[in-house]
Structure formats: C-alpha cells, structure tokens
Amino acid sequence: MRPVNGSRVLAFAAGSGITPVLSIARALLETQEKSSLLLVYGNTEASNVMYAEELKRLQERYRERLVLKQVFSRSNDGDYFGRIDKAIINHSTKAQGGISSFDLAYVCGPEAMIHESRAVLSASGLSQEQIKYELFTTSTTESTEINTQGVVEITVILNDRIHKVSGEADEFVLDLLLEEGIDPPYSCQGGTCSSCICKIKEGSAEMERNQVLTDKEIENGYILSCQAKATSAKLTIDFDDV
Numbered sequence: 001m002r003p004v005n006g007s008r009v010l011a012f013a014a015g016s017g018i019t020p021v022l023s024i025a026r027a028l029l030e031t032q033e034k035s036s037l038l039l040v041y042g043n044t045e046a047s048n049v050m051y052a053e054e055l056k057r058l059q060e061r062y063r064e065r066l067v068l069k070q071v072f073s074r075s076n077d078g079d080y081f082g083r084i085d086k087a088i089i090n091h092s093t094k095a096q097g098g099i100s101s102f103d104l105a106y107v108c109g110p111e112a113m114i115h116e117s118r119a120v121l122s123a124s125g126l127s128q129e130q131i132k133y134e135l136f137t138t139s140t141t142e143s144t145e146i147n148t149q150g151v152v153e154i155t156v157i158l159n160d161r162i163h164k165v166s167g168e169a170d171e172f173v174l175d176l177l178l179e180e181g182i183d184p185p186y187s188c189q190g191g192t193c194s195s196c197i198c199k200i201k202e203g204s205a206e207m208e209r210n211q212v213l214t215d216k217e218i219e220n221g222y223i224l225s226c227q228a229k230a231t232s233a234k235l236t237i238d239f240d241d242v
Contacts, residue, residue: 001129003104006034010093010102012084012117014042014109015214018050020134021108029062036065038102040092042084042109044217045075067096073194074242083194083212084113089120099124107133112194112211146206152176152230157201157238158184173205173237174225184225184239191227197242198225203235 003009009028013021018041028035043049049070059068069092070078080088093099105126107117114133121131148169156163156177167176174196177184186196191209200221207227210218225237 001104001132003028003032003035005032007032007036007103008097008101009035009037009104009106010099010121011037011039011106012042012089012109012113013039013107014084014113015048015216016050017108017110017134019108021106022051022054024106025058025066029058029066036067038067038069038093038096040069040071040084040088042071042073042113045072046070046077084109085116086120089117090124099126102126103130105131107131110212110214146208146229146231148229148231150233152232153234154230155202155234155236156182156184157236157240158182160240169230171229172208172226173223173228173230173235177225186226189226191224194224196225197222198237198239199223199241201236201238201241203230203232205230205232205235205237 011021011025021039025037025039028037055068059066069080071080071082071084071088072078073083082088099121105121107114118131118133122128150169151166152169154165154173154176156165163182165176165180165182167179174184174186174189184196191207191211194212200223205223205228207224208229209227210224212224213222222242
C-alpha cells in the first residue's frame with residue numbers, strides 16, 4: 001500500500017530512523033499537493049536532531065500540510081518529554097483527528113518503539129497493510145551471560161543526593177538499590193521501558209538484556225539499571241544525568 005494524492009500520512013521516527021522517513025516525507029510533500037503528514041520525531045535532545053535544517057525548511061515550505069512534533073528524552077525543549085510511547089502516540093494524533101483518520105503510517109527506530117507503535121496503531125484501527133516499519137538497529141533480545149564475582153561498592157547519584165550501596169556483584173544494580181531502601185525510577189524491570197536508565201560515571205557494568213538503548217547511548221555510558229550488573233569492584237551511576 002502506497003500513499004496516493006490526498007492521503008493523510010502518519011510517521012514516527014527515532015534517532016537515525018529519520019533517514020528513510022525524511023525521504024518519504026520529502027517525496028510526499030513535493031509530489032502530492034493534496035497529501036499531508038504528521039511526523040513525530042524522537043531524540044535525546046535538540047543537538048542530536050539529524051537533518052534539523054532540512055526539517056525546518058520543510059516545515060516552513062509546507063506549513064499547511066506538515067506537522068512536526070519533537071520528542072526529547074533528556075530535555076524539556078521539545079513538544080514532548082520522554083520516548084515515543086502509547087501516551088505520546090495518542091496525544092500527538094488526537095489534535096489531527098485521531099489515529100483512525102490516517103490512511104498510512106510509517107515507523108522507523110529501535111525495536112521497542114517499533115513494537116509499541118505497531119500495537120497502538122493496530123488497536124486504533126489501522127490494518128497491518130497500513131503500517132510500514134523498519135528497524136534501524138537491532139537490540140539485544142536474548143540474555144547475555146555476564147561474568148561477575150565478589151562484592152561491588154556502588155555510589156548512586158539520585159535527586160541531587162549521594163547514596164552508598166554494597167552487595168553481590170551478581171545481582172542487578174536496581175535490585176541492590178531497592179534492597180537498601182533507595183527508590184530510583186523504574187517500571188517494568190524487564191529492560192523494555194527505559195524508566196530505570198542511568199549513566200555510568202565511574203567503573204563498568206554490562207546489561208543482560210536491552211530492547212531500548214541504542215548502540216550510541218551505550219557507548220556514552222547509559223545503562224538500564226534493571227538489567228545491569230557491575231563488572232568492576234566500584235561503580236558510580238547517575239540517575240540525574242539522563
């Protein structure tokens with residue numbers, strides 16, 4: 001199924017997932033004068049937005065047919081704060097007539113976003129034929145064996161306070177914190193929601209499972225505390241620097 005002149009198109013992209021979506025958007029707006037597009041684009045912050053200038057030009061040129069909503073997971077400067085999820089999908093489309101009013105949807109980004117977006121769109125009336133998707137990165141879905149041993153000392157920065165925790169390195173970081181009465185943000189405890197994300201400031205840790213963080217985020221030191229185990233004797237993590 002392809003858009004025809006007069007189609008109402010919906011697109012969700014995250015990070016470098018904007019690359020194929022931008023090509024679709026450009027072709028749609030330039031060749032189909034009666035078609036319109038709602039584009040919801042997720043990033044960590046404004047400085048990481050790819051093709052920012054081109055998106056701005058498209059907005060200015062097709063202001064009557066292109067609606068762009070920016071989602072930032074580490075900044076309040078966008079239209080939404082967080083990651084593209086059910087709440088953002090529903091809210092961003094509501095003002096445009098709701099999901100069922102769109103003829104076609106494109107989704108490109110991490111695996112977790114793909115699955116949630118498809119589920120929300122399908123539940124709201126779009127058929128599988130109307131939903132096109134592409135993964136730009138493959139996340140780890142199988143458990144990774146982590147070799148840990150001994151005791152780990154963890155320094156935790158949370159809500160501008162510093163906590164000290166020690167425990168068996170074989171336990172998940174989040175579990176160690178909860179056992180000590182520390183209340184970091186978390187939700188699913190299965191590595192799929194990103195609520196428990198934090199940044200490593202010192203030491204090292206590895207995750208058993210990850211369906212949310214991109215390779216770049218992992219390289220920059222971010223981990224899901226519910227899936228991470230310390231691989232160094234000392235570990236400092238910061239929940240405020242996310």
